[in-house]
Amino acid sequence: MLWLELTKDPRHGGLGWEFGKCLWSPTLKKNGGQWPYWSSLVSVKEGDCVIHLKKETHDWYFAGYSIALADGFTTSERPPEPRENGFAIEFNRVDLKDYQPFPNPIPLKSVFQEKDQQLREYFQTNKAKRKNIRKNLFYDEIEIYDRLQCHNGAYLTEVDEQLASILFGVDFSGRINDGKLPIIDAKTGEILRTLKTRIGQKEFSDNVRNNYNHTCCFPDCVVSDDKFLVGAHIIRWTDSPEFRGNISNGLCLCLMHDKAFEIGLFSLDDNFRIVATNAMPANEWFTFNIRPYIGKQIRLGARTPLLEALKHHRVRHKIVT
């Protein structure tokens, strides 16, 4: 998922709570009420991407992006410089990693100007939706001035594919979209494309793990903790753009079985049974972990692996069934 942080305090909470290191907010408003732009923090999942929209002097800029290190959580630890949020007893927090600044930050003013019509249409469509499915947007349509501006009090909002595509001219679903914004230069465009790929891979991994009910599909393997599971590609990401994002090109495997599959120690036949490399290693690991399972079927999800992809994997690793 892609999120957008709006921040104007350069101290961002102070030591340990700095910009690009974390997202944070009070859990509740001063009057005890919920504030959706704050509650959103606990919906952030490990691996999600966050774009940072920063106010410097008078203008807002898309400054860069980072990745959520872990799921969002609630804590009674306090930022050393909470400023106007000092009233709060508890805080929501998301730890971030890999902050990557855009070489040339994108001015929000220019995006609002260039994409005015599309952003207004998106805004109106969203506004017409039922309350429970309506998104909290980071911007408002100010009717009296007839212009778009940042929503007062917005902090963290979700950016769906459509909105990301309007804002940055890149399609975050993993498909290629050549429509770029003239105001985004080549270097920043390149970073946005990397981000797009990351989001596509995360989404693929989530879908594949869901398909296998978050359990390694290798016969009798009991690993079911998401920290040790991957949504592995059968045909590698780099080898085949047309299979990208296709759940049937994925297997949910634990880290150990993923590695063994990746290096071709085993593959699957057309009945989804384990077939081993023809050059079976004589080592203990292989003898205990792969050999006894030859001929056994993997646990299948609702979407079964593509036979074409399995064939591709076997051919690549010279495994003959």
Ligand SMILES: [Zn+2]
């Ligand atoms: Zn496993």
